[in-house]
Amino acid sequence: MLKVAQIDYIRYEVNQKGETYANVARRMEIDPRTVTKYANQEEFNVKEPQKRISRVMDPVKPILDKWIKEDLKKKKKNHRTAKKMYEQLVKFHSFKGSARSVRAYVSHRKKEIKEYIEGAALPLEAIPGTAQVDFGEAPFKYLGEVIDLPYLVMSFQNSNTFYFQVFPSENTECLLEGLQRMFRHMGGVPNTIRFDNLSPAVKKIKGKGERSLTDTFERFVLHYGFQYEFCNPGKGNEKGHVEAMVKYVRNNFLLPECTITNLDEFNSTLWKVAEDDRERPHYLKHVLQSELYKEDQEAWLILPEKSFDCTRYEQVKADKYGIVSIDNKEYSTSPRFARQKVRVCITYNSITVLNEDHEIVVTHHRLYGVRRRSMIWQPYLDLLSRRPKAIKYTSLYDQFPYEWSKYLRECTEEEQKAALRLLGSLLKNNDFTLLNEALRIASAHGHPNTDQIKHCFYSLLNQSNSHAAITPRFRVPTMPDASRGLTHYDAFFQEGGVAR
Structure with a gap:
């Protein structure tokens, strides 16, 4: 295609000066038919490309798109092949086209969808199926006194909804236990989750935005398959939605102080609290949040069949009394382990001491607060x-x-x-x-x-x-x-x- 300046020259020489098509073509070293075309052209508007209609493929494209999106929520080994999709189209949808056409379309659409997902991950807050996570803190009445306890919030900005659970600490085991409870209750996994630089997940912030993650958190991510993102240091506004939701949860559901006698029983009541709250219009979209939440559900990853073992194992040395120290708290083992190394299994609410055959020696309730030692005399x-x-x-x-x-x-x-x-x-x-x-x-x-x-x-x-x-x-x-x-x-x- 000629440049604009060349077309202007042709139209001026032919239409204004009366030069012949052949002379202009000879000077420009182009075909005379090209000179004739541009000298006499009336319409220079950009024409929209005409959509090519395929009577065979067009009816099945929505079906293939649906299958491709479903497969992207699963592990790669469980994805349908293009051949399998073709066979299903023939068997269940009376498809008359060729396998080659299906392979070409599937390959093209997978690239398009993946590019869209990767690009869409940048403005995280606006995308259905993504989430933000952070801890808050609120006062609770426990055993006649008021104590501050952390609570974990997962928020979904697309629908302005949330879930939350209360824990005795903000350690790695509590974080992963809370996330897993939410995944299991939701029946799915957000495809991308944004965190602050929580110490239970991040061991060290390196240069150029890289982070060294805790071993247990890395294995948890691999198990559930979601993408993680972390805010830049000092940029809590990058997870502004969950920050606002932490405050909303505290003001509306945790104040004045709730009385707790059994933490697990209390947490079991919080699922309905969160679900009842979403039966109200979204503050911008003017649609019920419960309806928008369904969009989040459709975009979630499929939940793995097996739960993740949210435990941490350590090998520690007991003192002369058979006492071991875990996170600055002391736990008894047995006199026979005095000055010996023992293996301990650590969960958010228990410390289990194991012998050399991995048999349980003793199990303690994990200590939080001011109490420093747990002694089981058996x-x-x-x-x-x-x-x-x-x-x-x-x-x-x-x-x-x-x-x-x-x-x-x-x-x-x-x-x-x-x-x-x-x-x-x-x-x-x-x-x-x-x-x-x-x-x-x-x-x-x-x-x-x-x-x-x-x-x-x-x-x-x-x-x-x-x-x-x-x-x-x-x-x-x-x-x-x-x-x-x-x-x-x-x-x-x-x-x-x-x-x-």
Whole structure:
């Protein structure tokens, strides 16, 4: 095609000066027919390209588009091939075209859709199926006092909707547990999620916008397949929607202080709170937010069948007492692990100590707040049975049911040794249910010895009634009350008192 200046020259030479087409063509070294065309052309408007109609392919293009978009939500190994799409068109839609036409269209459309998605990821806030995530903090009433707890918010700007869950901390395990709960409740995964530079996800911010992520967060992302984005340092406005939603959640649902007795039960009520809130018009689009939320749902990735194990494993060394330190909190293991390395499994609400065969030694509730040590005495019972006088310097009685605390206090030193050995062999996972019942039955006729308690325990365990035979065979005369155990020796040491 000639340039504008060349066309102007032709029209001037031919139409204004009267030159022949041939002379102008000779001077410009072009075909005379080209000179004739531009000299006499009346219309110079840009014509829109004519759409080529394909009677065979056009009816099935929407079907192929739908299949391609569905496949992009799945893992690549589960995508349909162009050949498979052709076979489905022939079988279910009476397609009469060629496999070559289907392959060409599928290849072209996949490139177009991928380019659109990659380009659309830049203005994140306006795209259905994307989300933003951040923590907020609010006061709660717990055990009679007011404490501040973090809550995790996931917001969807397209629909102006959200979900949120309350946690005891903002650590990695709480972040991933919260995200996974939301994914499972939603039944899908946002295709792109924008975060602030949360320490549970980002270990270090490098140059040129690169980040070093925590190992658990990286594996979580791979498991669920979403794309992640992080705000630039000091640019919290880049996730302005979730910032506003954190404030909205606090003001509308968490103030004044909510009372919590069981955190899991409280969190289970928050799904309906969020879903009821979306039954209102969008502030700009004037459409119900619940309807816009359906657009988000349609754009989500498919949820994997298996859940992610939101745990962290560490190998730590116990001190001389068998105590390990996790995140500046102390947890007991067992005396046999003193000065030894042990493996611990860490979740958002538990710390589990494992032996060399990966068997559970003891499980603690994970500590948060001011409390620094969790002590489970069960693994220490055998050691204490050899040093019963050390019991009063421990918190052992505080961890036992009242029946057993009372029984041990009434025991002589030798009886205490036997009772602690019995508990060490029968107590599993700090479950005193059968042991409490066995002690109650064995105590029906006075202070029992360990053999009687053991007999009652196995009788209950095996669901027999042989313990009913434990009755005195002779008449016991009435005796004055007597105190048992070592407590009466305390009188020797009481201020101004001497045992009488």
